[in-house]
Amino acid sequence: MCLAIPGKLVEKKEEIGIVDLGGVKKEISLSFLPEVKIGDWVLIHTGFALETISEEEAQKTLSIIREAFAYEKA
Numbered sequence: 001m002c003l004a005i006p007g008k009l010v011e012k013k014e015e016i017g018i019v020d021l022g023g024v025k026k027e028i029s030l031s032f033l034p035e036v037k038i039g040d041w042v043l044i045h046t047g048f049a050l051e052t053i054s055e056e057e058a059q060k061t062l063s064i065i066r067e068a069f070a071y072e073k074a
Contacts, residue, residue: 005061019044
C-alpha cells in the first residue's frame with residue numbers, strides 16, 4: 001500500500017520545494033510538477049510532489065489521516 005500525503009508549498013527554488021506538513025517543513029522534489037506555485041497544495045510520496053490538489057481535498061485527506069491515527073491509538 002502506498003500513501004501520498006498533502007502538503008502546502010511554502011518555498012520554491014527551481015525543482016526543489018519546501019512544503020508545510022502541519023508545522024513541519026520538508027524539502028521535496030518538484031521535478032514532476034515544474035508549474036506548481038507557492039501556496040499550492042500537493043500530494044507527496046517518497047519525497048516527490050506528484051500532483052496538485054485543492055485546499056478542500058487536502059483538508060479532507062488530512063482529516064481522514066488524523067482519524068486513522070486517533071483510532072490506532074485507542
